[in-house]
Amino acid sequence: MKKAITIFIINLIVCGGLFAAVGCTLNDPDRDIRRLFPKATNYKTEFITIKERGGEELLKETQKKLGDKFEPVYESIDVPYAYYTVLHKKDIIGYVHGVNQKGRFGGMQLILATNSAGVILDFYYQKITSPESKKFRGKDFTGLLKNLSLKEFYTTDIKEKIKDPSEKNSQDYHATIRGIKKNLILLDEFKLENKYDKYFYKDENKQNKENDHEKDND
Amino acid sequence: MVKTTENILLIAAAVILAGVSYAAAEGDFYKEALITGGYSDNDQWIGSSGRGMRNAVGFEYFRKFSDEYGDYMTMDIQMRFAYEDRESGDDAFGLEIHNAWLDFNTGLGSALRVGHFSPAFGLEPLIDTHSSLLQTLAMKNIGFKKDWGLGYRGLLGDFDYQVAAQLGSGMSIMAEDDNYLLSGRISTSQTRDKQLGLSVLYGRTLQASEMWTIPKPRLMSNESVLKKRVGIDYQSPLWLFDFKTEAAFGEDDGETVGGAMAQIEYTLPQQQRTKLKMQTIYWSDSLEDKNLRDLTLLPVIEHQLSDTTTLRAGYYHDLHSRKDEDKMVVVQLYYYGK
Numbered sequence: 001m002k003k004a005i006t007i008f009i010i011n012l013i014v015c016g017g018l019f020a021a022v023g024c025t026l027n028d029p030d031r032d033i034r035r036l037f038p039k040a041t042n043y044k045t046e047f048i049t050i051k052e053r054g055g056e057e058l059l060k061e062t063q064k065k066l067g068d069k070f071e072p073v074y075e076s077i078d079v080p081y082a083y084y085t086v087l088h089k090k091d092i093i094g095y096v097h098g099v100n101q102k103g104r105f106g107g108m109q110l111i112l113a114t115n116s117a118g119v120i121l122d123f124y125y126q127k128i129t130s131p132e133s134k135k136f137r138g139k140d141f142t143g144l145l146k147n148l149s150l151k152e153f154y155t156t157d158i159k160e161k162i163k164d165p166s167e168k169n170s171q172d173y174h175a176t177i178r179g180i181k182k183n184l185i186l187l188d189e190f191k192l193e194n195k196y197d198k199y200f201y202k203d204e205n206k207q208n209k210e211n212d213h214e215k216d217n218d
Numbered sequence: 219m220v221k222t223t224e225n226i227l228l229i230a231a232a233v234i235l236a237g238v239s240y241a242a243a244e245g246d247f248y249k250e251a252l253i254t255g256g257y258s259d260n261d262q263w264i265g266s267s268g269r270g271m272r273n274a275v276g277f278e279y280f281r282k283f284s285d286e287y288g289d290y291m292t293m294d295i296q297m298r299f300a301y302e303d304r305e306s307g308d309d310a311f312g313l314e315i316h317n318a319w320l321d322f323n324t325g326l327g328s329a330l331r332v333g334h335f336s337p338a339f340g341l342e343p344l345i346d347t348h349s350s351l352l353q354t355l356a357m358k359n360i361g362f363k364k365d366w367g368l369g370y371r372g373l374l375g376d377f378d379y380q381v382a383a384q385l386g387s388g389m390s391i392m393a394e395d396d397n398y399l400l401s402g403r404i405s406t407s408q409t410r411d412k413q414l415g416l417s418v419l420y421g422r423t424l425q426a427s428e429m430w431t432i433p434k435p436r437l438m439s440n441e442s443v444l445k446k447r448v449g450i451d452y453q454s455p456l457w458l459f460d461f462k463t464e465a466a467f468g469e470d471d472g473e474t475v476g477g478a479m480a481q482i483e484y485t486l487p488q489q490q491r492t493k494l495k496m497q498t499i500y501w502s503d504s505l506e507d508k509n510l511r512d513l514t515l516l517p518v519i520e521h522q523l524s525d526t527t528t529l530r531a532g533y534y535h536d537l538h539s540r541k542d543e544d545k546m547v548v549v550q551l552y553y554y555g556k
Contacts, residue, residue, distance in 0.1 A: 028408035030327040031373055035409075042288030042326055047246060073490050076525045078556070080246070090286045105458050106485035127411065129458055129485070 024098035024109050025082040027126060036113040036122055037086045037094055044087065047080040048190050058189070065154075065185050065200055068178060074100040074107055081186055092116045097187055098126060101179030104171040105129040110179040112145075118184065118192050119149045125176075132166040136176065141165040150184040150196040245281025248554055250298065252349060256548035264546070265303030271351060271550060274300040274314065278554075292321040292329075296348065300430060312430030314389065316348045316364060328372035331382075334364050334389075337401040338371075338380040339417040340464045341451045341479075344408070349552050351518050351532040355479045358501035358512070359447065359466045361425050362388030365399055379404040386423040386442065390431045395442040397424045405451075417449040419468070443470050459484050470503065477501030491522040503540070513538040526555030 026032050033043050050058050059077050063069055070076075084096040095118075098111040109126035123145040125137055135141065144162045152158060158181075164173040188196045252274045258264050266272040276298025283291040296317040302310050319333030336343040342356040342363055356363045367384030379402070385391065386399035398421050405415030422442035426435035447468035454461055460483040467476035481497040495518040502511040518532040530550045536543040 026409075028378065030329075031378070031407055032409055034326055034373070040326060042323070044284045044288045045282045072525075073522065078525065085288075087288045102490060105487050106490060126409070127455075129455055129460070131457065133455065 024100045024111075024126070026084065026096065026098065026111065029084055029096070032111070032113075033084060033086055033096060036096060039088050039093060040086045041089055042087050043096070044085045046083045046085070048083060049078045049080050050186075051078040053190065062182075062185055062189065066178070066182050071102050074102050075182075081190070083187075083191060085191070094121065095187060095191055097183060099179050099183045099186070101175050101182070103128065103130065103175050104169060108172070108175060108179060110176065110183060112180065112183050112187070114149075114184075114187065117149070118187055118196065119147060120145050120184075122146065123180065128172070130166075130169050130172050132169045132172070135165040136169075136172065138165065145180065150181075150188055151199045153181045153184060154196065154199040155202070245279055245293070246556075248278045248280075248556055249276075250278060250349070250555075251275045251551075251553040252298070253551040254548060256546060258544055258546040260542050260544045260546075261304075264548075265301070271548065272300040272302050274298040276314070278317070288323075290323050292323075294319055297431075302428070305428075309428075312428060312435075313432040314429065315431040324370075328370070331369040331371070332367075334366050335369060335382075336364050337384060337399060337419065338369060338382040338403040339401045339419045339447065340403070340415070340449045340466060341453070341462060343380065343403065344413075344415075344453075345462070349554070351530050351548060351550060352481060352495055352497045352516060353499075355449075355464050355466055355477055355499065355501070358477055358499070359449075360399075360419070360445070361423055361443075362429070364389070366391050367399070374404070376407060377404050378406075378408055384421075386421045388424070388426055389429055390426065390434050392424055392426075392434065392437070394424055394437060394440055395422065397422050397442045399423055399445075412454040413452070415449075415451040417447070417451070417466075419445060419447040419449070421445055444472075445470055456482070473503065474505045475501075475503050476505055493520045494518075495520065508538075510540050511538050512536070512540060526553055528552045528554075 029043065033040050050062065059070065082098065085092055086094040086096060094113060094115050096111065096113045098109055101108045101110055106129040108128045111124050111126050112120055113122040114120055123142045128136055130136060152161070158177060162177065164170050166173055188194055252271065254271045254273055255265050276296065278294070278296040281293045282289050294317045297313060297315045300312050300314050302312070315334055317335060319331050319335045321329045321331050323329050337360060339360065340356060341354045345354060347353050347363065365384035365386065365388055367382060369380060369382035371378070371380035381402040384399045386397035399419070400421050401417065401419040403415050403417040406413050422444050424442055425438045427438050428435035445468065447466050449464060449466035451464035463478065463480040465478035469475065477500045479497065479499045481495065483493060483495045486492045486494070497516045498514070499516070500511070500513045504510040513536070515535045515537060516532055518530060520528060520530045522528050530552065532548050534544065534546040534548065536545065
């Protein structure tokens with residue numbers, strides 16, 4: 001027994017190095033998916049990390065799209081993001097996916113349900129610690145997210161459409177908007193083959209075309 | 219016959235673990251290590267908490283099995299080689315199998331579970347306490363946190379329910395004096411931030427003197443204990459705190475027993491890697507005999523050093539104890555990573 005333990009410890013020391021942090025999984029995925037997708041027959045669960053899908057390059061690109069740096073406690077490169085692909089028999093009818101987001105008084109867990117095109121069907125907090133959590137959880141606020149997609153986050157000032165429901169906790173409001181945008185960016189990257197990139201890179205493409213045109217004229 | 223059954227079950231467990239090793243290339247494989255030490259008024263310098271936390275190294279392997287129709291099976295195996303400094307020689311080393319279960323989906327909202335998992339009673343099935351200094355009431359109430367057997371969970375309108383039929387032997391697979399354990403829990407939905415659960419338990423359990431699976435632990439008695447329990451549990455955010463509580467009452471061989479646990483947790487807003495926790499836990503093996511009660515206060519500070527490593531420090535203060543009342547400081551370094 002002692003020998004086995006010694007070998008195991010050596011193995012641990014030699015192989016150690018790649019780290020993982022706790023991601024955001026649904027507490028009760030069966031119930032959530034039945035509620036969010038009454039036609040669902042089952043779902044498929046995957047755990048995906050930025051590290052595995054694209055490493056530092058993807059991290060940089062994601063931060064660029066988000067317009068903010070990732071935060072080390074909740075958003076390390078090897079956080080496993082849980083994706084629930086919702087099925088009706090063999091057909092994909094939507095996705096449910098959550099992210100951890102730093103809030104004012106602790107971690108928030110933001111859950112989005114989208115259709116197969118990435119349009120939000122529902123949004124809710126699985127966890128929020130805030131003196132005004134009732135206002136954040138209220139349908140008056142969460143309902144405003146319905147029918148939006150990453151397109152609106154890339155092309156419009158989303159805070160004009162979705163107003164802060166709180167009186168003294170705007171930090172949690174800004175964190176919520178940031179977390180939802182991050183959630184949609186990662187969904188686009190991991191599941192939707194970057195279909196919304198055309199909206200993010202629109203201005204960049206336009207600028208490139210203008211530069212090309214100027215060069216042609218020269 | 220009993221010994222043959224035990225051997226067959228142990229071989230089955232070994233086959234499952236061998237299968238895991240083969241399948242590990244496909245799933246999520248994490249290594250973990252616990253380094254625990256401290257100082258106790260009664261025992262002076264210690265290398266374990268004496269309350270479930272030992273120096274240990276191990277792994278967890280988790281995998282979802284899916285096809286074009288979705289997930290059909292989930293597997294979790296978590297085991298550690300542990301060293302108990304209160305023992306000596308070979309008796310100080312053991313293999314702890316914590317989780318070792320397979321979930322078979324039987325429809326959206328229901329699943330059949332087989333293997334080693336928490337009885338369907340109280341908070342233990344909901345909270346991962348395998349590395350935490352703060353434990354639920356399970357150890358004091360049932361005598362162990364996980365057991366071998368079959369379970370089933372499903373949805374009942376707005377409620378979640380789970381039932382389990384297990385061996386009543388805890389960490390190891392043992393058959394002695396007709397041991398078995400039946401348990402059931404019904405609760406409000408786990409999707410909500412407030413959850414209320416009601417539990418019942420009935421069975422004949424064995425009490426082992428060591429908390430590991432291999433080598434087979436010694437029994438404190440060859441006679442099983444007839445346990446009957448009802449329990450209630452509740453967890454909710456409470457302003458800026460997370461609050462958890464549970465209580466259980468019933469009989470052990472006709473003796474009235476019971477206890478309760480309450481825990482509150484706070485994350486420092488400016489330094490969210492740091493959490494402050496406070497727990498109080500009470501248990502009495504005879505509500506009529508004051509000498510058979512334990513009451514402990516346990517404040518804990520927990521700081522996440524990196525994505526994989528957490529440092530915890532706890533202070534155990536016995537207000538009442540059936541043994542010598544103790545005051546103990548325990549520090550734990552916990553690693554969990556790929």
